[in-house]
Amino acid sequence: MRIEKVEEPLSLKDELVKFVFRVYQSTGGAYPALEWVENKPSPDDFEGFKKVYEPFLEFRLGKEFDELYVLRNNDGKIAGTVALVYNLEGKDVWWVPEEINNGKTGLIEFFMVHPEYKRKGYGSKLLDFAIERLKELGKEAYVITFPELEAYSYYLRKSFVKVMDYEEFVVLKYDGGGKSGGDA
Template sequence: MEIERAERPVELKEELLRLAFRVYKSTGGAYPALEWAENKPSPGDFEGFREVYEPFLKFRLRKEFDELYLLRAESGRIAGTVALVYNLQGKDVWWVPKEIMGGRVGLVELFMVDPEFRGMGYGSRLLAFAVDRLREIGKIPYVITFPNLDAYSYYLKKGFREVMRFREFVVLRG
């Protein structure tokens, strides 16, 4: 399986929404965190998840992500994703502390692996690809996550280190 760049990310919205829901369901509603939602849907409520997450995903696909990459299974289904955000000027990224809003920052975002494909090395491949790609374009890789997620220890295991806490988030540098 090759990692491919999504040339028209908005056209993948429905497929990405379903992937995000499978991840949400498998994490018991922990990821995506939906921290802005007053009433988080239950992990089994796809329509409730769609109502909360779809507008945010659509916004991110149109206005936030600079590059989106996919890893597809042989069936054609998306097995994993990773997005890069590195043109931060003028973007509404309230979860990024001002201290790292400089020109060399590159964020790893929308990093997900379908639960069906976990444990196969896809996450490692996608993360290594994202870090290499950011460095290739002269950016320093950062991740902003929550300290209580499994992802936090995963990033630490992959060589990221915590550089600061910001609101309810933790900022990691690769």
């Protein structure tokens, strides 16, 4: 397994739609949440999923993510993904609360592991990589997620602390594994 930076994220759009659909299937349609969709496609409807998710993914790949990384297995297939968003100025990031929308914030986004590779340490490898990369950039690592997702408790186990509720989301900050969390 190797983590690769994707230099041209849009070039991976088709492969990523298929990858994300596998995650969607494995979570019974819980993730990605597709919160903007009134009638979510069933977890076995790839065409329905692609129709609603592909334009959203295209936007994120082209305009929102500052860096995208994929974890590839030995056959070259995507086993996991993580994106970093840290140049917040001028971006339409309505889902980022004002309190943390500043030059020090680095967001960990699009963090997923293919169901085939869950519970094998690959998620930890990707998350640790993302945290270290944000540190290199002088950023504080944050995650904005939904409290009902499995990911929420995962982040808490990985030294993230809740700093606030924001709309339907919860904002978590990496606290370095032992330092006091406090407010953002």
